[in-house]
Amino acid sequence: MALLSLRGLVKRFGDTVALDHLDLDVAPGEFLTLLGGSGSGKSTLLRVVAGFETAESGAVLLEGRDIAAVPPHARPLNMMFQSYALFPHLSVAGNVAYGLKRDDVPRAERDRRVAEALALVRLQGFERRLPYRLSGGQKQRVALARALVKRPRLLLLDEPLGALDANLRERTGFELRALQRETGAAFIMVTHDQNEALALADRVAVLEAGRLVQAGPPRAVYERPATRFVAGFLGGANVLEGQPDGAGGFDCPGLAATLRAEAPVDRGTAACALRPERITLRPSPLAGANASQGVVEEVAFRGDDSLLLVRAAGGALLRVGHAEEDGAPPPRGSTVHLAWEAAAVVPLRG
Known part of the structure; x- marks a missing residue:
């Protein structure tokens, strides 16, 4: 009891x-x-x-x-x-x-x-x-x-x-x-x-x-936040608007990319969450889902990592974590290629 x-x-x-x-x-x-x-x-x-x-x-x-x-x-x-x-x-x-x-x-x-x-x-x-x-x-x-x-x-x-x-x-x-x-x-x-x-x-x-x-x-x-509010409030996840593509993915115009989670995204999904620390920088662009590119607008040093604000190809502003062990963060104004695993994509309903 x-x-x-x-x-x-x-x-x-x-x-x-x-x-x-x-x-x-x-x-x-x-x-x-x-x-x-x-x-x-x-x-x-x-x-x-x-x-x-x-x-x-x-x-x-x-x-x-x-x-x-x-x-x-x-x-x-x-x-x-x-x-x-x-x-x-x-x-x-x-x-x-x-x-x-x-x-x-x-x-x-x-x-x-x-x-x-x-x-x-x-x-x-x-x-x-x-x-x-x-x-x-x-x-x-x-x-x-x-x-x-x-x-x-x-x-x-x-x-x-x-x-x-x-x-x-x-x-x-x-x-x-x-x-x-x-x-x-x-x-x-x-x-x-x-x-x-x-x-x-x-x-x-x-x-x-x-x-x-x-x-x-x-x-x-x-x-695994359940709503937009929880995703944004707890840890400052990127909340990405869009709509299911009917084939198990989630079209996100702000990234000019398709998101794919571990399970197919259903029709009730209103947005997807993506944690800054789950996004990685790639040396070259990746084709297909779960990849985008953008331009670094701000870099903030936080001790054990840096926070990048990246303006994605579709206009969305992404928070991206960059670990110090990965070397110096890219400077403001540089173009970066982004990727993330399907496990990092969290469909949201509210």
């Missing part, structure tokens, strides 16, 4: 639909990340589950029990806010112990569990320090310890790494994943960082305009 089941959630703010008949299941011990643009409904979804917002309709089932009418403090879950929401007048230990104190946990048990939580996030020796004396990363750890000390089956995290710099964010992200495995709790994390979502999650759920448009293991969602 799912730990959390959301059924038909609808939430509006005035004329704006924040959640549109959304269904979602979360398994026990699962790390799920919610991805989507601003206004897609990610944080609203967390707040409905936590009880800080009330849905107009639908059910929030935790272990089969509908908790829609249960107040936030009485729900057997915790939420970690992006701002961390630490009490400035309380010490690190006081912040972590706050929820236990409200629940009338005996002092000896409270002290033991606070010590365990601080050890879990490696903040031993910080018990008496006030929040203003902590770094951003340390504040994040205090907030996480406070959320974990009550041993919830489900932890909600709203952009928990957003205030950290890039290096600390990556390291803390992996520590967060290790903590999730160690505690066995299910985590639902909202993030705008696609790399973070792909690296940490067991499963990624992509929201658009309050609807769940695709959910699955990170690699599956990345490599």
